[in-house]
Amino acid sequence: MNSTPTDAAAPAYNRSRQAREAETLLDRIEDDFPDNPQAMRYFYDLFRNVYCHGEPVRHQGTLVGTTCIHAPEELIYAFGATPVRLCNGSYHYDQIGADFMPAKSCPLVKATLGSLHAKAAVPNTQSLELIVNPTTCDQKTKASAMMEAMGYKVHDLELPPAKESEEARLYWQRSVRSFALRLRELTGRKLTRNNLKAAMARTARAQAAFRTLHQLRKSAPALFLGKDAFLVTNAYFFDDIDRWTEAVEQLNAELRSRQTEGFQAAQKRAPRILFTGSPPIFPNLKLPLLIEEAGGVVVADETCSANRMLYDMTAVDEWLLNDMVDGLADRYLKPCTCPIFTRNDDRQRRLLQLAADFNVDGVVYQAFAGCQVYEMEYRSIADVLAAQGIPMLYVETDYSPDDMGQLSTRIEAFLESLKTRKRNKQ
C-alpha cells in the first residue's frame, strides 16, 4: 500500500463527488414519484444534510464503526458508546477502494475501504475510535488488515462459518464476550445488567417501529414504496437511534391513516416484488428504484440493509449478565440468513414465508459482481422458488451506473411477464 491516490483522496473532491451522487439520487426519489408520505421529509432532509452538506453524524460517547450486522450493537450502547455502520454504497468510493482489492471483488467492500481511506468522507463520522469487523466473507475478513494499515484500530469479531452446531454457538459466544472486554478497555466503563437491559430496550423500540412498518407493507394496494423503505432502514446506519425511532413511528402513523383512507401508492395491478441478495445501500438504490420507476412495487426484502438487520429482536429473560450476553450472541447468530454460512436453509424458508405473507408476484435477486456467496446461492434459491412457482429475476450488477439501460429493459420485461401471469390467473 505504498501508493496512495492523493488526488482522489482530497477532501473537497470527495465531498463534491459524493454529494453529487447523493443529490442525483435524492432528486429522483423525491421528484419522480408523486404521493411521497409527508413523514419521509425527515429522512430526505437527513440524507441531504449528511450526504450533500457533510453534516457530522450525531453520537454520544465513543464512536464505534461496524462493518456488518453481526456486530451486536446493544453491547456498544451498553458501554455508553454509539455504533455507526460503515458499509458504503457510493460508486465514487468504490473506485477509490479499487486500489486495495483485486479487480473482481465486491463493490460494497471496496466502497467501504475507499471511504475509510478518503479524507473527509461522507457520512462524516469524525473520529472513529474502533472499527469492529466481523469475520464474515473472505473479502471483509481480509479488509481488517487494510483498515489497520490506514491507521484505524480494528477488532476482529470472529464469526464461525456455520451456525447450526453447538460448537459454532459456543465459539461465537466466546467471541462476543471478548468483544465486550475490548469495549470495556476502550471506554473504561463496566458492563452492567442495567446498562445492557437499557440498551436492549432502546434497540427493541427501534425494531418494534421497524416491524410495524414492515407489517404495513402487507397492505394491497401498497401504502408506500420500497425505495422509501430502503431509505428509512439505511438511515438506521448512522442516525441517532431515538430520533430515528420517533421518525419511523410518525411514518407508521401516517401510513395507518393512509390505510383507513384507502390510499394507494401504486397501481392496483402493480407487480409486488420481494427483493433479496446483496444489500441496497445509499446511494446505490439503483435496482429498487428501477423496479419502481417501471411500475413495480417492492413490498418486502430479505437483505442486510433492511429486514435482516432489524427484524429479529432480543428479549431480556435472563437474570444473570453472562447469560444475557450469551442470549444476545445467539440472536446475532441463529436467525441470520447471510449466505456466508455453510448451510443456509433458513434463507430459503424465510424467502418462501415472505413471498406468501406479502402476496408477492416475483422475486428480484441482486448479486454484486464479486460477491461470491450471493452468486453461489443463486442456483439453490432459484430452484426452491421455481418449485413453488414463484418467478425470479437474477441481476448481477455493481455500483457503476453504466448498466442502467440494460437493467431497465430486463426489469420491465420481468414486470411485463408478471403482469401477464397475473392476468391469466384471474
Add this chain to the structure above:
Amino acid sequence: MSYFAGIDIGSTAIKAAVVDEDGKLVGTRIAPTGSSFHKNAMETFEALLAQHGIVREAVKFITATGYGRKLFKEADDSISEITANAIGACEAGRAFGGVRTIINIGGQDSKAIQIDANGNVSNFAMNDKCAAGTGRFLDVAARNLEIDLEQLGDYHFGGSGAPLTINSTCAVFAESEIIGLLAKGHGKEEIVAGIHYSIARRTVRLAKRVGIEDRVYFDGGPALNKGLVAALQDELGRELVIPEQPQTTTAYGAAVLARSQYLDE
C-alpha cells in the same frame, strides 16, 4: 381502415412495422439509427406509411420498443423489447408450428427467451454489459478482415480446413487476435468460421440458462448470416426456425401489441 404501428428503436437500426385491423402485417421498413434517432425514427415511420399509401390519421395506436422506446414521445405506449420480441416471434412462429425458445442477436446485445405453452414469456436471459458475441462483434471482425458484413456467410462455407478457434469474444480483444491470425497466414474463410463458432458457443450458453425447447426461433440482423446460422445449429444440435425478415420481428410484435392495446381500450 385502421392501422397499428410498432417502432423498434435499436442500437444499430430502426425498424417499423404496420398491421391492419385484422392484425395482418402490411409492411415493414428498416433504417440505420444514426445519431439523431428521433428524427430518423419519424422519417422511417412516415416513409413506411407513404410506401403503403396510409395516412397518419389512420394509424390509431403506436407502441415503441427497443433502447430508444422511452424517448419516442409520439408513441402511445412503450414495451420492453423482450416482450415485443416474444409476441412477434409467437405470431410469426405460427407458420412454423409454434415456437418455445427465441434467440435474438442484436446490434449490442443478445437474448434468449423462453415461451410457455400460452405464448407468454416465462424466462429470459441477456448478455452482460458488453458487446461480446453481438452484432457489433461481427461488424468489427468484418472490418478487420476487409470484407462486407453480407459476405461473412459466404466466407464461412468457403474454407477447406476446420474452423479456427477464436478465444476472445470481446470485440476489442478479438480485433488483435484476428490480426494475429491473419499475420500467421490463416485464410479469411477459416477465421470467419471461427468467429461464427465463437459467437454460437456463447449464445448457446446463454440459451441454456433459460432452457432450450423446440422450436427455436432465431432473429435479429445476424440471423441473415447463413454461416452464423449453420454454426449455431451445429452447437445447439437442433434446427433453427428463421423468419423471412429476422430484423423486424420485434417491431412486428410491438405492432401486434399496439392493435390489441387499442382494441382493449
